[in-house]
Amino acid sequence: MANRFERARQELIATPALVIDLPTIEHNLQRLHCYAKQHGLQVRPHTKTHKSRRLARMQIEHGSVGLTVAKLGEAEVMAAESNDLLIAYPAIDPDRRRRVAELAKSHTIRVAVDSSYGISVLAAAAEAAGSTIGILIDLNIGFPRTGAATPKIALELAQQVAQAGKSLRLDGILFYPGHVWAPADQQAEILTQIDQRLAETIALWEAHGLTANIVSGGSTPTAFQSHMIRRQTEIRPGTYIYNDMNTVRAGYCTLDDCAAAVIATVVSTAVPGKCVIDAGNKTLTSDRNVLQPETGFGHVVEYPDAQIVRLSEEHGEIDFAACDSLPQLGERVTIIPNHICPCVNLQNHAYLQTADGIEQDSVDARGLLT
The missing domain is CATH 3.20.20.10 (Alanine racemase)
Structure with missing residues (x-):
């Protein structure tokens, strides 16, 4: 999968960031x-x-x-x-x-x-x-x-x-x-x-x-x-x-059909074989994959064999045991969430990738639960 979110990954936008590819x-x-x-x-x-x-x-x-x-x-x-x-x-x-x-x-x-x-x-x-x-x-x-x-x-x-x-x-x-x-x-x-x-x-x-x-x-x-x-x-x-990893793993679409991703930054590599990103359950939610719950909390595009093994509020822990290399401290990674709907509701705004660049857009109905 070519990372269509690479442009947003390279931008100096604050992370974690929800990015939408128009x-x-x-x-x-x-x-x-x-x-x-x-x-x-x-x-x-x-x-x-x-x-x-x-x-x-x-x-x-x-x-x-x-x-x-x-x-x-x-x-x-x-x-x-x-x-x-x-x-x-x-x-x-x-x-x-x-x-x-x-x-x-x-x-x-x-x-x-x-x-x-x-x-x-x-x-x-x-x-x-x-x-x-x-x-x-x-x-x-x-x-x-x-x-x-x-x-x-x-x-x-x-x-x-x-x-x-x-x-x-x-x-x-x-x-x-x-x-x-x-x-x-x-x-x-x-x-x-x-x-x-x-x-x-x-x-x-x-x-x-x-x-x-x-x-x-x-x-x-x-x-x-x-x-x-x-x-x-x-x-x-x-x-x-x-689309999201639920629809991908169930075979209803491919990764290329996923229009939303979370860009996160590696904030710690202190534990051998793992890294921590700045996206926890307040960004990715705690939803497991519907059909393959053992696959973790989303898909890391740059490291497809990695597994997001644990989420706390602001920490996402990624295990790289099946990978040949680990990300560097400060590196940004792209994550396709398991269930995109609650992820969106956790954001005040998203970044939209258009033909002309990247612009910010409000999540207008965010948090409207009544």
Whole structure:
């Protein structure tokens, strides 16, 4: 792998530094939108990965129908870039649902819901604000985190929304195939099972006079197999814009598709066979690789056989036992993190590599967890 981050590595920017390569971003965006267009799918990317208005704008310019966010704080930031926002997270607490209802007065807002209580409180908030909130019924299709457990429960929730009057609008179904990490060429069976679950749910709705105009799914691991879930109308991948070692080691992309890296400086070589960098778990996070947890806390581009073996808050310890040489004190290294999304949220800003040089850009929705 040619180190596309070499220019940033040589710059006198303070480390640890998150560096984003815009040409690679452009490639990743074009690839996804070309695929989606070929298969008649809308793209509503999840902005939790980049948390950047600039990159959200690029996604819209490439043809995204709207944006997905996790929390209402992110929605309030991304409202400047899109009039069509999906909050793929239950808006349960009083402050959040009040702000959702206020934002729905000026934007098309949809919220994923999996409970009767959630529907009731959103209806009350929208009625008080004089707005209408679109609802997607969250259906559990195998990743047991959120979602209605059965098509029957999903129908009952949909009926409650339909009976809520003008405060709520039943827009469709949301699902998340977060349990699918099989190689791309081995996903057909499980994606077909998901499609059958959706078909059963949609048929049940139709039998009771209800329509799911939107069937919103997708993830980065399943992104380019999304056509196998024939009932879905839009996909919500997030990590695809940057990629990371999770997607590389799972075979969904190559190192050349990774648009984000952390530049770190070697600050100690006192322990034989090891070095310490100035990037710990406050930069790289403590996330292990999903499929290969034994590989450490990221990939060191200049020393591919090295292993980041331990992180504390500000220290990253790298073992060079499998390498022919060690870095020098003060040397800078390039690290592709295991999981880029939380890494981004730890940064106030990132450095963008463009054709004209390197510029600083804010992580606009950083830390917006409410």
